[in-house]
Amino acid sequence: MNNEAIYAATTVKSWNVALTGIQKLLSSLKDEDFQREVAPGRNRIYYLVGHLAAVHDRLLPMLALGERLHPELDDIFISHPDRALADKYSGAELRQMFAEINAAVTKAIETMPPADLLKRHEAVSAEDFEKDPLRNRLSVFQSRTAHISFHAGQIRLAV
């Protein structure tokens, strides 16, 4: 592997480590445990799993990895806060969608040529990217990796 490929592989490894961490937390929970709040009056685990699934699903078009799998998640888990809408999915269904979306993102990112990770992502204009080449796909991907850990730290409190 050349250095660029090692850079890319190390970043994908960090994503996989974050996913493994949260999946380990979730695997210790029964579906009904998803109703627990991470702290009194705060988000339920149910909401955070759906939120992460929706955010990761949005990575697919944003990083040019493919079509979205579950755009219907946005309304409940991004546009609205927890408990604003009635629960539409079982814990098992959320787990399944989360796993499916993560597998799609991971597979696509692992096969992307390392140089392509430094290309412009779909939420930045060509003009802005010209001014700041760090507004690349890699930056978004690392931000989403940190986002997993942010919510994993919260879920950890309720496990």
Added chain:
Amino acid sequence: MNNEAIYAATTVKSWNVALTGIQKLLSSLKDEDFQREVAPGRNRIYYLVGHLAAVHDRLLPMLALGERLHPELDDIFISHPDRALADKYSGAELRQMFAEINAAVTKAIETMPPADLLKRHEAVSAEDFEKDPLRNRLSVFQSRTAHISFHAGQIRLAV
């Protein structure tokens, strides 16, 4: 910048974004607020700030960035859980050490040649690194970036 330099700069940016996020949370708190628990019966913010400071201080020798600044933090904030030992520092002192350590790590990592980030870190043997070149400094650095977000997510619940 060549691609390797963009990879390095993007990763350092992710670290800085994580630090900015947690410092924003902490700056909204008074020193006495550090006594708050992130959830009932869980770690205090006080402990998490000291814990992050100690873990980041350990990055200095681990990534060959320099000598440690505050090795005395380990006993309280790594070897022992919260409240096992009496509080030795004020909130203001913890903030100061955390800022000082983060500045040292950031400055050193920003001036490290991009290829050096892919070298072996000090906690892996040459033999193991030979087998797995992803056990590099970059991997540890990304792991510590995720670690900031993990605890930031918890502190967020108490802010």
